[in-house]
Amino acid sequence: MKQLARVLAFAVAAVLSLPGLVQAQRNGGELVFPVPSEPPSYDGHREETFGLIHPIAPFYNTLLRVDPNDKGGTKPYPSIAESWKESDGGRTYTFKIRSGVKFHDGSDLTARDVKASYDKIIFPAPGVGSTRKGQYAVVEKIEAPDRSTVVFRLKQPSGSFIASLLSPYNFIYKADILAKDPNWYEKNIMGSGPFTFVEHVKGSHVVGKKNANYWDKGKPYLDGFRAIFIRSSAAQVAAVRGERAHIQFRGFTPADRDNLKSALGNKITVQESAWDCILLVAINHEQKPFDDKRVRRALTLALDRHQASESLSKIAIVKSVAGVQVPGTPFATPPGELNKLAGYWTDINKSRAEARRLLKEAGVPEGFQFTFKNRGIPMPYEPLGVWMIDQWRQVGLNVKQEVIEPAAYFGVIRKGDYQAAMDFQCGYIVEPDLDMYKFLSADRNPANYGRYKDPVLDALYDKQSGETNVEKRKQIIRQFEKRLLDEEAHYLMTLQWHRIIPHSSKVKGWTVTPSHYLNNTLDTVWLEQ
């Protein structure tokens, strides 16, 4: 009996010592966080920057959201919609809208507001710009048959439709306001989120205070938040180190993490995750000799990604060796299978010998010179650019780097004025439809800077997109990945970015995900002291 009591006491003590499990959420306090860029406008439907999400998302709700406790950042979770169901063979999605949700002006949020918001995104009125219209091409129409029901009718079944509704940008706006002026939300803030807007001092900060009438009773825990715009990464680190800020939600470098940890010890908690951002190498298929797939394959075979993962991750915000999906997420290729692709082999000598053979076969002479255009952003463009040039030199290529100012960069690349160039993509959620759209033929996606057309690749994309069976979809994604990265080597992947968030240990209730666009509603966040 005594032994049982001891075991029970030990178990209780063990449970009590687990952080996060037994600590009750504490109310109060102001969360302070630096934001590296400022929102151009307040309209989530129009902008595409985390500079909008971090300070503005706490004022709004979305139809669905990603589960705030899901480290993978992919699980759908109720928000304004408390439940949903699929019918008509995956062509109809019906959402039940939560009752009792109020906008900050006191009016009710109903299905009509959800419909108006999504109509603005998917079917914008003439003269109104929508950045995400193309993402919802599968939607045929949206209906709001009553106050608490919204129905999305699709042209065909889609494996990614629910994931596309998790977009943190798709704020629910008030229908009456949109009817009067669809651009009203560019300069004004009025949502239903856990915080209400207090002030935005241009170039300085945004302040929000607790929404006392928030529909999720008991939340938010914070009294408010203050988002301070700090461009310099050194100043952001100093703000956390000097305890003027609790957290920066985008990410710091490995060196910043180590400095903060050594300076503040237990006062700092570090959360890390693979990051749904990656630098790619676009190869201009319209320029010789890059129209020859043997040359493109040689370029990827020259890269020792496994070694770079170890060395570069110490100095730059990159880490995992990845294919078209973030490693560790549901549709990612397992490492054993990924390592069979060209450029992913573990034997780099064999890989480089094959690269030299292919170059010779394609008639590319030893010491062949070409220019690699890189974007003038230090981290991680600079270390990755230097690394690649060194890798290509090891198969006899002589590469010159040309760095272009960030604002002009994509204009140059889009015009095709390059041989090989750094490209990138960053997603708000890890989802094959979003992550692989980039690689469709140039006539389907102008953001494919490789300027190639590949109907086989396009067909594979469409096939996986319409496939609702997860296992079958995975198989098609593997085929897509093999064609893109190995057989045709249209694009080259470098290393997956790695998100490092060293934050004050006082910050609780926040989980890192692979996307710096997620988990910024702040309703679950609380401060320990």
Place this chain on the structure above:
Amino acid sequence: MLHYIIKRLLLMIPTLFGVAVLIFLLLRVVPGDVVEARYMSQGSQFTSQDLMNIERKKLGLDQPLWKQFTSWMGGVLRLDFGLSMWTGSPITEEIKLRFALSLQLAVMATVVATLLAIPLGILAAVKQDTWIDYAVRVFSIAGLAMPSFWLGILMILVMLIVFKWLPPMVFTPFWVDPWENLAQLIWPALAVGYRYSAVATRMMRSAMLEVLREDYIRTARAKGLWLKLILTRHAMKNAMLPVLTVIGLEFAFLMGGLVVTEQVFNLNGLGMLFVEAISQRDYTLTQALVLIVAAVFIFVNFATDIAYAWLDPRIRYR
């Protein structure tokens, strides 16, 4: 004198017009525009040409250049700089707070520089080739050698590591909370003021040395006049002329040129706004900022010229 002042004021108009034409054209020569910067810098995959066209139309970028220029100039003549192409907010609103911060910092740095440079420059000249002179020269050369942003980084590191304290990250106007305001701005003012004082100290020293060798100073000394009186009443005023030019030019530069220092101390000033406006290809905001900084330069030069006449009664403008 009045005639001269009116002439100089009138001359400002063609100068500013020239600046306006130049900046308007130069901005349009640089590749890319605000719409491209907004939608393509994030690597968007779904941005369509239709969306870009809608945005360009909204901003008037689809209009011919002459129409864009006349419409902008029409606004400027009414002191209406229009809306920022990036944020859509009135430019006066964008600039107001930043201007206040930059102006206060420029004034504070000028005060620091003047308080250091004038006494040190005079002291070094009077005690020429003594250890005091050498010490002042080392101090001022060190100021010239150290960029102010580097000194700023050192200051922040010392405050963080030694005193476990960091200046406030957000600007509070002086009239709202003087202590909080000074706690943020005194450090950049010292960092910038030190470098600024180094230039002025050297200028003050050499000008003073030159004046001290003049006949009228020798005469005053021969008459047995107090050295203090000679320096303050007779020598300093004449020696101040080149120093005043340096102070004036530096002051105008501080209004928009402290980009890196502003970054280091996270100051929401005109320098950072300038860089952002250019990198975002925000034509209207960049044009307004260039005009404002040009106007500050012109006005400060004008004020310096007027001050010359006050310091040296021999100078008369026609």
